[in-house]
Amino acid sequence: MNKKGLLIVVSGPSGAGKGTICKEVLERRDDIFVSTSATTREPRNGEIEGVNYFFISREEFERKIAEEEFIEYAEVYKNLYGTPKETVLDKLNQGENILLEIDIQGALQVKKRYPEGVFIFILPPSMAELKSRIIGRGSETPESLERRFSSAFEEIEFVNQYDYYIINDQVKRAADLMESIIDAERCKVIEDIEEIVTMFKEEV
Amino acid sequence: MNKKGLLIVVSGPSGAGKGTICKEVLERRDDIFVSTSATTREPRNGEIEGVNYFFISREEFERKIAEEEFIEYAEVYKNLYGTPKETVLDKLNQGENILLEIDIQGALQVKKRYPEGVFIFILPPSMAELKSRIIGRGSETPESLERRFSSAFEEIEFVNQYDYYIINDQVKRAADLMESIIDAERCKVIEDIEEIVTMFKEEV
Numbered sequence: 172m173n174k175k176g177l178l179i180v181v182s183g184p185s186g187a188g189k190g191t192i193c194k195e196v197l198e199r200r201d202d203i204f205v206s207t208s209a210t211t212r213e214p215r216n217g218e219i220e221g222v223n224y225f226f227i228s229r230e231e232f233e234r235k236i237a238e239e240e241f242i243e244y245a246e247v248y249k250n251l252y253g254t255p256k257e258t259v260l261d262k263l264n265q266g267e268n269i270l271l272e273i274d275i276q277g278a279l280q281v282k283k284r285y286p287e288g289v290f291i292f293i294l295p296p297s298m299a300e301l302k303s304r305i306i307g308r309g310s311e312t313p314e315s316l317e318r319r320f321s322s323a324f325e326e327i328e329f330v331n332q333y334d335y336y337i338i339n340d341q342v343k344r345a346a347d348l349m350e351s352i353i354d355a356e357r358c359k360v361i362e363d364i365e366e367i368v369t370m371f372k373e374e375v
Numbered sequence: 376m377n378k379k380g381l382l383i384v385v386s387g388p389s390g391a392g393k394g395t396i397c398k399e400v401l402e403r404r405d406d407i408f409v410s411t412s413a414t415t416r417e418p419r420n421g422e423i424e425g426v427n428y429f430f431i432s433r434e435e436f437e438r439k440i441a442e443e444e445f446i447e448y449a450e451v452y453k454n455l456y457g458t459p460k461e462t463v464l465d466k467l468n469q470g471e472n473i474l475l476e477i478d479i480q481g482a483l484q485v486k487k488r489y490p491e492g493v494f495i496f497i498l499p500p501s502m503a504e505l506k507s508r509i510i511g512r513g514s515e516t517p518e519s520l521e522r523r524f525s526s527a528f529e530e531i532e533f534v535n536q537y538d539y540y541i542i543n544d545q546v547k548r549a550a551d552l553m554e555s556i557i558d559a560e561r562c563k564v565i566e567d568i569e570e571i572v573t574m575f576k577e578e579v
Contacts, residue, residue: 291562292564294571294575297575298575298576324576327572327575327576328572330564330568330571330572331564331568331569331572333564334563334564335559335562335563335564336562336564336568336571337562347558348558348559348562350555351554351555351556351558351559351562352555352558352559352562354551354552354555354556354559355539355552355555355556355558355559355560356559358495358539358540358541358552358555358556359538359539360496360534360535360537360538360539360540364534364535364540365535367498367534367540368531368532368534368535371498371501371502371531372502372528372531
C-alpha cells in the first residue's frame with residue numbers, strides 16, 4: 172500500500188521562529204522533504220540551480236502562472252517566487268511528506284488549491300517577545316521595525332485559517348509538537364482506511 | 376485562560392492491545408485521567424467504591440439511564456456498566472483530559488452525545504497476530520475462540536467511524552502515536568483561538 176504523503180504548510184509572523192522550528196524538524200526526520208522553489212531573481216554566489224532554486228526568466232514565470240503551474244507564488248521586492256505544483260503533487264503521490272515554509276498569502280493560495288494540506292501557524296510566546304526578536308535581528312530602521320511589528324500584529328489574526336497553532340516558547344518543544352502533528356495526521360482515518368480493512372480481511 | 380480538556384475515546388477489537396497501550400500512556404502522562412464507571416455488579420474483594428467503580432443498584436442505574444445521566448452504558452453478562460456524564464463534562468470543563476477505554480458500541484454512544492471527542496481505534500498488526508493473541512490468553516473453548524475471532528473481524532469495519540487509527544505492532548510505538556494524537560489535538564485551532572489572539576493583542 173502506498174500511502175499518500177502530507178503537504179505540511181507552515182507560516183507565522185516574522186520573528187515567531189518558524190524557520191528555526193522547520194530546520195529543527197527537517198534535521199530530526201528523514202521522512203520529510205522540502206520543495207525547491209522557482210524564482211526570477213539572480214542566483215547568488217554558490218547557489219545551485221535545482222537545489223536552492225530553479226532560476227527562470229520573468230517571461231517563463233509568468234507563462235507558468237498563466238498555466239496554473241504553481242501551487243502558490245508571490246512577488247517580493249520585484250522578484251517572483253513560486254512552488255511548482257506538479258513536482259509537489261508527484262512527490263505527495265509517491266508517499267513523500269513535503270514541508271512548505273511560506274508566508275500567509277502563499278499558504279492561503281495552497282489551501283485553495285490543496286485543502287487536504289496540513290496548515291500550521293507558529294505563534295511567538297508573546298508580542299513583547301516577538302518585538303524583541305525582531306529588534307534582535309538588527310539592521311532595521313525604527314520605521315521598518317514599526318512596519319514589521321504592525322504587520323506581525325495583523326498577521327496573527329490569520330491563525331484561524333489554519334488547522335493547528337504552535338506557541339514557540341522553546342524551539343525543542345515547538346519542534347516536538349510539529350512532529351506530533353505530522354505523526355497524528357498520518358494516523359487519521361481517511362479514504363485509505365478501506366484499503367487497510369480490506370488488507371486485513373484478505374489475509375485470513 | 377482555561378483550555379477545555381480532551382475526551383479521548385479508545386476502542387478496538389479484543390486482542391488488539393488497547394488496554395496495554397492505554398495503561399502505558401497513563402503511566403507516562405500526568406495530564407490524562409480515567410473516569411470511574413458506575414456498575415450494578417457486586418464489588419469484588421478489595422474493590423473500593425468511587426475508585427474502581429460506583430456500585431449502584433439496578434433501579435438507580437435504570438433511573439440514571441432514563442434521565443440521560445450516562446455518556447455511554449452497556450449491559451455485559453447481566454450487569455450494567457456506564458460512564459457518568461456530569462463527572463466527565465465537569466472534568467473536561469476544568470481542563471482535564473479524560474481517557475475512556477470502551478467498546479465500539481459505547482464509543483458510538485459517546486460520539487452521538489459528545490462529537491468533539493477524539494476517537495481512536497486500535498488495530499492489531501495483522502489478523503493472524505490477533506488470532507494468536509486471543510489464543511494466547513488461554514481459558515477459551517474452541518467455540519468461544521471462534522466467536523471472539525469472528526466478532527473482531529466484524530468490529531474492524533467500525534474503524535471508519537473513528538478519527539484516528541493506530542496499528543499496534545509495538546506497544547511503545549503505539550503509545551508514542553497515541554501521545555502524538557493527544558498533543559496534536561491540543562494544538563488544533565478551535566474556538567479558543569479567538570481568546571488566544573485577544574490575549575496577544577491586549578498585551579501590547
